[in-house]
Structures are given as structure tokens and as C-alpha cells.
Amino acid sequence: MSLPSRLGCSTITFQHLSLADALVEIAALGATEIDLGALPGVCDHVPFDLDDAAIARVVAAVTASGLRVRSVNGDIGDLNDPAADELARAQHLDRLLRLSAAIGADALVLPCGALDHAPITDERSDLDRVAYALATAADAAHLRGVELWIESLHFLRFSWSRERADALHARLDAAGARVGIVLDVAHVTAAGDSIAQTVADWQGRITHVHLRDAVRGDFSRRIGEGEVDFAAAFDALTEIGYSGGFSLEQPTRAYVDDATAVAGDDRRVELASIADRSLTRLRDAMAASLHQ
Secondary structure, three states, X not given: XXXXXXXXXXXXXHOOOOHHHHHHXXXXXXXXXXXXXXXXXOEOOOOOOOOHHHHHHHHHHHHHHOOEEEEEEEOOOOOOOOOOOHXXXXXXXXXXXXXXXXXXXXXXXXXXXXXXXXXXXXXXXXXXXXXXXXXXHHHHHHHOOXXXXXXXXXXXXXXXXXHHHHHHHHHHHHHOOOEEEEEEHHHHHHOOOOHHHHHHHOOOOEEEEEEOEEEOOEEEEOOXXXXXXXXXXXXXXXXXXXXXXXXXXXXXXXXXXXXXXOOOHHHHHHHHHHHHHHXXXXXXXXXXXXXX
16 A cells, blocks of 8 residues: 555554564555654553663664654653652653664654643642643753654643643743644544644644544544544645644553553454554545645
């Protein structure tokens, strides 16, 4: 299958495979670039204990695949937690940035808060804490020659809605933080917000787009099994002059039970088939949009 060069695939789509096997499947689908999953308990393609040897193994696997890395999708802990170990967080951040730079990724992507809508202290304090942590991480990323991008609207996390995401953006602007925004159309839909309006309002901020289907209250549907109008989403992005990439992220059982158990041969074939159908739908939606 021939895919547009801007349409990539996250290794999270194949989280049940080893990194090497996931890269083989993604290349076979016709994609030329990836987002690399580095989310403990969600996608273990990047070891949490990321020492020099582990970095070298990941770099070798990605290099051998011939796939370009758009971003590393990582996590350095709950940024709104006042009891977090700041030293451990900084060390983990540095290792992820070293990896990102070594594999030629454009950016490291971080989430914005714990897996809970409720604040740990209060909404204002938690937003202040997240913004400060992200501004600090952005400075560290700049020193490594890597950009920092964030999922500022993630339906499962503290920054789960347009209201909170916009409040976080305002804080980052006030701090002069160099942070790009990853738009996940599924999270926007699950939160009950308009994709077209969000794209228009976030004009100039969006640096990457995650593609997955959703309905209100559920961000994890297969492409074509939810309410996201992908052609309209592509049109809206074209209207604002968006020129970045898109990445398929398939539904997972992440956050519910073990999402990283190793798949057998039958499951591997099933995952590849689902990804193929999803990428075909996305390719056709792109062709039907103003991208052509």
C-alpha cells in the first residue's frame, strides 16, 4: 500500500510486539515514519531503565528498520504531583532526550498530568506545577537539539478538556516556553469538543496530529468505528496551513490491564490487518480532503 509521506504509524499500534517486530510490521504497511512509544505499562518499546546500553539497542533497532522517527512518546511521571522526586524526573527526562536526539527524532512528547481529572492540590496550583515542569523540560530539550511537544488535551489525564488545555497554554505562553502541541482528534472528540473549532483556535500551535477514532466519553475506537470525521479534520488543518505529520495510534487496553503482553502469531496477523484497514481509511480521507 502506498501511503502519503506525512502519514506515519505509532509503534503503540503494535505494543504487543517487540520493537523489532513492530518496526517490521509498520514498514510492511508502507509507512516511512513512526512515533516511538516509550510509555511504561502502555508501550515498552523503550525500556524504563534507559541506560547507555538500552539507548544503543533502541537506536540500532530503529536504524536497521530504515524508518524515520517523528517523535518519541514518553512519560516522566505525574507533572502535577507535588511529592514527585524531581531528581529522578530530571534524570529520566535527560535519558529520553538523549535517545530522541540519537535516533533523529524531531521531538519528545510528554503528557500533562496524572491519570485523573481531579487535581492533586487544586486546579490552579496543579496547572502552575505542570506548566513549570514543561517549561523546564522544554529548556532541557532545546539544549539537546530536540523539540518538546505535549498532549495538552488527553481525555484520561488531568489536562483533559479544552478549558484546562487552554489554561495550560496561557501559562506556557506567559513563561515563554518553547512547546508544541500534539492534537489527538480522539481525545478532543471524547472530551465533547469540536475538532474544527479546536484546530482553528490552536492555529500556529499544532506541531503533530494523532489519529484514532472516538465517541464522546471514549477515546479509543478503531478508525471508522467512532464519530470522528477525518476528512473534515484534514480540511480544517489544511485551512490553517498545517504542514506537520500524522500518526495512527490504534485502540489499546492500556490503563485497563496489561497492554504489553507479548502477542502470538495469530494476534500479530490481526494487529497488522487492523492497522492496514485503518491506514487505508485515513489515506482515502486525506485524498478526499483539501490535501489534494
